[in-house]
Every structure is written in C-alpha cells, then in structure tokens.
Amino acid sequence: MPELPDLEVFAKNLQKRFKNKTLENVDVTVAKKLNVSVKVLKDAIEGHQLDGVSREGKTLQLQFKNGMVLGLHLMLHGELKPLAEEEVKFQIISFHFKGGDGFALTDFQKAATPTLNPDASDVPDAMALSLSYFKDLLAKKKVQIKTLLMDQHSIRGIGNTYADEILWEARISPFSIAKAIPDTGVKELLRAINHVLYKESVDIAKKLPEALTGEVKDFLRIHRPDLKKSPNGAEIQIEKKGARKTYYTDEQVLYTL
DSSP states (O other): OOOHHHHHHHHHHHHHHHTTOBEEEEEESOGGGOSSOHHHHHHHHTTOBEEEEEEETTEEEEEETTSOEEEEEOTTTOEEEEOOSSOOOSEEEEEEETTSOEEEEEOTTSOOEEEESOOOOOSOBGGGOOHHHHHHHHHHOOSBHHHHHTOTTTSBSOOHHHHHHHHHHHTBOTTSBGGGSOHHHHHHHHHHHHHHHHHHHHHHHHHOSSOSSOOOOTTOSSSOTTOOBOTTSOBOEEEEETTEEEEEOTTSBOOOO
16 A cells, blocks of 8 residues: 555656646546546546646645646555556546546555545644644543554554554554653654655655656565564564554553553
8 A cells, every 4th residue: 555655756756747738538437436427527627737746645636727636545555557558457537638648546446536626634744743733642642652643533644554664763662552652752753753754755756756656665674574673683573453564673662551
C-alpha cells in the first residue's frame, strides 16, 4: 500500500508530467466508486487544463484551472499506471490528455476511489502538525501510540510502515499508551514524524524521479522482513495482529499508565 512519502513523490511526478495539459477525455470504468454521475464528472473536468497535483493525507488531488478538484484515494491496492499502447488492466478511471499522454487509476479489488470536489478535512496532515495540537491529542488518548498515529480521524497520512519507522527513530515503543508519554517524548516523536516523512519523500524521489507507481523499501530501517537487526544492532521483533505486522526493538521505551 502506498504511504505518505510514496504519495508525495507520485503527486510531484504527476505534476511534472501533466501540469498545464488539457484533459481531453476521462474514461470511467467503475462508475459506482464516483460520488457523482459520470456525466457530471465529465462536464466538470473535460476540456480543462490541469493546474497542479497535491497530496492531502492519503489522497492525491488533481486541481483544474476551472476550480474543480478530483481526489484519488488508492486504498490498499490501487496504483497509478501510465497509459501506453498495451492494455492497462483493472482500471477504475483513466485520464487522456491532449497530445496522447495519460494515466489510469487501477485496482484489482475495485476499491480505489475518485471523488469530485472532496470535502476539506479539519484533521491535520502528518506533515503539518503543530506541537500544541499534538500534545493535546496525546494527552486525551489511552490507546497505544501506534494505533493513534495511524488513526486518520486524528492525523492524516501515516500508515503501518511509517508508524513503525517513526516510533523507532523516536525510541518509543509502539505499545506505549499515548497519554503516558512525557513531554520530552512527545516533542521527540513530533520531530521524528517530520524528519522520517520528509527524508523518505526526498530519498524516494531520487530513486523514482518519473514514476507514478512502485514502492521503494531501501531506506526503511525497521519495517522490512529482510532485516534482522536495527542500524544499532538490536534484534528486530515482529508482532502480528491480523494482517498487520508491527516491527520494533528493545531500544524503544515502553510508557504505560
């Protein structure tokens, strides 16, 4: 599943490739995923130039010069695929720009979702957290800190992989209770959020300067099945809960009430 750093890179690469190009045709294959009719969508964005692409939480947003915005949520298995002569399978929606270039949102589970003019969220993005909001949030929550970091109703953008990476950098156990973490730990955790997400975005961009899909795991320090030890030599432990795995080490402090 693409996470925040991957989506940051895809947004920038989409913008580099398609900004100022006119959308000639939008082809909807799975109409039930739309929040409007196909006709309304076509009337809203066909014939208009793409003004930019941004990431909001786990959503990519295509911004058109007529003011319309189309949000694309890749969900668990969605991918962006450049349109070429060969058939692109499992399309949800595809975008054909003047000049012949284009891309498709695909998902074999048919869960990826396009949304015309998505509602603005009042939940802060993970890369725009203020210390005051973050401290107040943790002070109210008796849940495990990893669960809180991944709660999209509290913080938008952090998924399973980078929650582990952030918590290891902050040296805080993923099983710590959020409100039990001291002020020094809260500040360090916020620093780790900003540093890990920014650094990963930069490193992935260097590795995938043009790509619209693909995940780079090279820079992960904990959340990788091929690693046995952390960069400091501590044994990496894994706890599995359902389909989700948590990677951690004894270097991380456990805070409890």
